[in-house]
Amino acid sequence: MDNCIFCKIARREIPAKIVGESELALAFWDVSPRQPLHILVIPKVHYANVAELTLNDESSLVAVMKLASELAVQHADESFRISFNTGEAAGQTVFHAHGHLTSRTPRGELV
Ligand code: 5GP
Ligand code: ZN
Numbered sequence: 001m002d003n004c005i006f007c008k009i010a011r012r013e014i015p016a017k018i019v020g021e022s023e024l025a026l027a028f029w030d031v032s033p034r035q036p037l038h039i040l041v042i043p044k045v046h047y048a049n050v051a052e053l054t055l056n057d058e059s060s061l062v063a064v065m066k067l068a069s070e071l072a073v074q075h076a077d078e079s080f081r082i083s084f085n086t087g088e089a090a091g092q093t094v095f096h097a098h099g100h101l102t103s104r105t106p107r108g109e110l111v
Helices: 005-010 050-056 058-075
Strands: 018-021 025-029 037-043 081-083 099-103
Touching: 005 025, 005 037, 018 037, 018 058, 025 058, 037 058, 050 058, 058 081, 058 099
Parallel strands: none
Antiparallel strands: 018 025, 025 037, 037 099, 081 099
16 A cells, blocks of 8 residues: 555655564554553555454464564563554554554563
8 A cells, every 4th residue: 555654664665663574464663652562563465454454364464463472472571462453433543454562561671
């Protein structure tokens, strides 16, 4: 998608602090973190929300959840959340599917 900010991050057209990557997924620090650990994990292919992602591309869904889980193990203790706001009324502001990996109890030094 030409005008999608997260597609642009995935294409490296605009900067982001990338924290993890796999063939199908990308993770970067949220620009305005709401918890001490706040990472966004996206599929590299554009889907408007997590339902579209799940119903159309199981490989990318698994890639997103796997990368989020690896980063959770690496950067949080056992307490963390992976959440997907879906739709404006639920607080979604960027319409490229993304999981918020958040934790109040990060592990060690964050980069
Ligand atoms: P949503 O509200 O759609 O669930 O989450 C969008 C998230 O993306 C917000 O937490 C917001 O801070 C983050 N965000 C929006 N634009 C950018 C950006 O250009 N770079 C980064 N790293 N995060 C962004
Ligand atoms: Zn996109």
